Amino acid sequence: MRTYALTVFDQSGENLLNETFTAENDEEAKKVGQARLDEEGYSEYTHRCVNPEAKLILFHR
Incomplete structure (x- = not known):
């Protein structure tokens, strides 16, 4: 398992969510990350x- 970091910011730059989770690969991590974002709104x-190498696998601005 690999450890991924998910971070969410509001318009002022305040950190709203900062958590880690594990997944088998980048594709699974995208699904887990998107599900978590949907859960929290x-x-x-x-x-x-x-991903663990700091490569962006999910991004929205």
Whole structure:
């Protein structure tokens, strides 16, 4: 399992969500990250999800 980081910001730059989760690969992590955003109602906020090498796998601005 690999550890991914999911972060959400509001327009002022305040951090609304900052958490890590594990997934088998980047594709699974995209699905998990998007589901988490949908759960919290943060899909339209600025967000990013990065893999352990710090590569962006999910991003919205």
